[in-house]
Amino acid sequence: MAVTSLSTSAPGSEAALPEESRSPHRPLLGQSLAELTEWVQAQGQPAYRGKQLYQWLYQQGARSLQDITVFPKAWRQAMAQVDLGRSTLHHRVVASDGTVKYLLKLADGQIIEAVGIPSAKRLTVCVSSQVGCPMACDFCATGKGGFVRNLATHEIVDQVLTVQEDFGQRVSHIVFMGMGEPLLNTANVVAAIRCLNRDVGIGQRAITLSTVGVPGRIRALAAEQLQVTLAVSLHASNQTQRLQLIPSAGAYPLETLLDECREYVQITGRRVTFEYILLAGLNDQPANAAELAQHLRGFQSHVNLIPYNPISEVDYQRPSEASIRTFVAELEARRIAVTVRYSRGLEENAACGQLRASHR
Structure with a gap:
């Protein structure tokens, strides 16, 4: 189909974002070091875990929190459903x-x-x-x-x-x-x-x-x-x-x-x-x-x-x-x-x- 309108309701417009990008529980991938640090602290973890998460996400390609072996095992299990994206x-x-x-x-x-x-x-x-x-x-x-x-x-x-x-x-x-x-x-x-x-x-x-x-x-x-x-x-x-x-x-x-x-x-x-x-x-x-x-x-x-x-x-x-x-x-x-x-x-x-x- 031809695109004849660029209103926010048009196909492919900025309004057509997937639900996860509008959710407060958005995936961790795509977030900055500061954002990841804020997130780990909100989960009751020390700030330095933010840098660990950042490194495992972007440099080591972690696909789930279970992959991040420097994190405490109990916390990894408790956060098993967190979406890395x-x-x-x-x-x-x-x-x-x-x-x-x-x-x-x-x-x-x-x-x-x-x-x-x-x-x-x-x-x-x-x-x-x-x-x-x-x-x-x-x-x-x-x-x-x-x-x-x-x-x-x-x-x-x-x-x-x-x-x-x-x-x-x-x-x-x-x-x-x-x-x-x-x-x-x-x-x-x-x-x-x-x-x-x-x-x-x-x-x-x-x-x-x-x-x-x-x-x-x-x-x-x-x-x-x-x-x-x-x-x-x-x-x-x-x-x-x-x-x-x-x-x-x-x-x-x-x-x-x-x-x-x-x-x-x-x-x-x-x-x-x-x-x-x-x-x-x-x-x-x-x-x-x-x-x-x-x-x-x-x-x-x-x-x-x-x-x-x-x-x-x-x-x-x-x-x-x-x-x-x-x-x-x-x-x-x-x-x-x-x-x-x-x-x-x-x-x-x-x-x-x-x-x-x-x-x-």
């Missing part, structure tokens, strides 16, 4: 390139996907921000399944810890490019970014937030003064074509979106990355490249070209290597910074646009 592994699949896709079951039984992407020098986690997605992009598997709810802060942080534990390797980079539209869940996404930076130790400059664009939300994100990389999914060089691919673009014309991106650059001093999925015979023509370059002239930006990753619901095709090279050459001739990003995990449906939270 960890998911359970529903399914795991490894692609030939080493990419691992995780289906994680949340406390309410909903399933989300996260992806671990290893390389020689880094481990990147592609995280989800919603269960499903309301944006209904025509080329994306997640949007075909509809929207269920926003993820709470701890449900986002948990994805990173889960991948880190499974690989036995420190996560170095995070991309908010999984299921959902992050800027329809801004409060929890920003809180998760701050937690991942402050508590898990991942630099904000190593975090990328991808959005298809929601009116006013890029400006609001700029006000947070984060050091993350903003990646805006254009996927078309004109408004008519964008409407075909992204139904929500009707409420957010291309020129308006680009104007807000310019404001973001002015406020933050950070460039914007523009993502552009290349679809054979549709938006991969030299004329599209020239049109895109015209929009971005004088813009502090970078273009990521993503050859289309097929899904079963639509018959779009991946462009030829010759078409990709021609598109790149057209942009470079117009002095537009550009790279081609080939997605990992393609054969296991773990690549960009392929996440659907189902196991067949």
Whole structure:
């Protein structure tokens, strides 16, 4: 379905938070050292137990208080029902390139996907921000399944810890490019970014937030003064074509979106990355490249070209290597910074646009 309203009752709006994020008994994951210290003291424990809880939660990956062996056994047993906020592994699949896709079951039984992407020098986690997605992009598997709810802060942080534990390797980079539209869940996404930076130790400059664009939300994100990389999914060089691919673009014309991106650059001093999925015979023509370059002239930006990753619901095709090279050459001739990003995990449906939270 298309998103035509951004009122607090709209699907995917900030009002669609899970119950646990509004509860005074919220899970411990996602809370700061000060908050955890306050919590242990409220349970009648000395303040130093807060630091122990903090270390076991964020550095040692505790999944229950029973795991924290430095705590008194009697207290662990008495607090056995306390929710730390960890998911359970529903399914795991490894692609030939080493990419691992995780289906994680949340406390309410909903399933989300996260992806671990290893390389020689880094481990990147592609995280989800919603269960499903309301944006209904025509080329994306997640949007075909509809929207269920926003993820709470701890449900986002948990994805990173889960991948880190499974690989036995420190996560170095995070991309908010999984299921959902992050800027329809801004409060929890920003809180998760701050937690991942402050508590898990991942630099904000190593975090990328991808959005298809929601009116006013890029400006609001700029006000947070984060050091993350903003990646805006254009996927078309004109408004008519964008409407075909992204139904929500009707409420957010291309020129308006680009104007807000310019404001973001002015406020933050950070460039914007523009993502552009290349679809054979549709938006991969030299004329599209020239049109895109015209929009971005004088813009502090970078273009990521993503050859289309097929899904079963639509018959779009991946462009030829010759078409990709021609598109790149057209942009470079117009002095537009550009790279081609080939997605990992393609054969296991773990690549960009392929996440659907189902196991067949």
